[in-house]
Amino acid sequence: xxxxxxxxxxxxxxxxxxxxxxxxxxxxxxxxxxxxxxxxxxxxxxxxxxxxxxxxxxxxxxxxxxxxxxxxxxxxxxxxxxxxxxxxxxxxxxxxxxxxxxxxxxxxxxxxxxxxxxxxxxxxxxxxxxxxxxxxxxxxxxxxxxxxxxxxxxxxxxxxxxxxxxxxxxxxxxxx
Numbered sequence: 001x002x003x004x005x006x007x008x009x010x011x012x013x014x015x016x017x018x019x020x021x022x023x024x025x026x027x028x029x030x031x032x033x034x035x036x037x038x039x040x041x042x043x044x045x046x047x048x049x050x051x052x053x054x055x056x057x058x059x060x061x062x063x064x065x066x067x068x069x070x071x072x073x074x075x076x077x078x079x080x081x082x083x084x085x086x087x088x089x090x091x092x093x094x095x096x097x098x099x100x101x102x103x104x105x106x107x108x109x110x111x112x113x114x115x116x117x118x119x120x121x122x123x124x125x126x127x128x129x130x131x132x133x134x135x136x137x138x139x140x141x142x143x144x145x146x147x148x149x150x151x152x153x154x155x156x157x158x159x160x161x162x163x164x165x166x167x168x169x170x171x172x173x174x175x176x
Contacts, residue, residue: 013127034052068080091140098136131150
């Protein structure tokens with residue numbers, strides 16, 4: 001049975017991010033080279049083969065599935081980072097006090113992509129690009145959600161976007 005239709009849905013694949021696109025290939029090459037070196041020296045064991053399969057194949061394949069999913073469904077904002085242990089959160093639209101579109105410099109303002117908590121910005125969830133929505137929540141820490149469709153997300157939340165909340169000039173070299 002299908003659930004309610006989302007008013008907003010965006011999926012940002014971490015692999016679209018040029019800073020992460022090379023990681024799976026690096027893991028594969030690094031661990032394949034190590035396993036081959038051990039095999040050529042005759043010191044390779046069955047455990048080494050299992051480790052190569054886990055770290056050289058499975059980890060890179062999982063890295064290709066990481067994504068930031070943002071949805072507004074049935075009066076609720078849902079943000080998740082599947083398939084990373086079901087990491088995510090939900091909040092009722094009624095708890096969203098304000099939403100502000102913003103541009104940021106990934107490394108200068110937030111330190112990197114991913115999920116983190118900074119005193120200055122609250123919880124940050126970003127996977128790609130240099131645009132986001134800053135949420136002020138009733139009774140909770142601020143949240144920043146990376147999105148390339150900030151105005152649509154604010155509209156789906158039923159909150160008037162507040163201009164002028166950006167962190168400064170965008171560094172276009174960090175946005176793809």
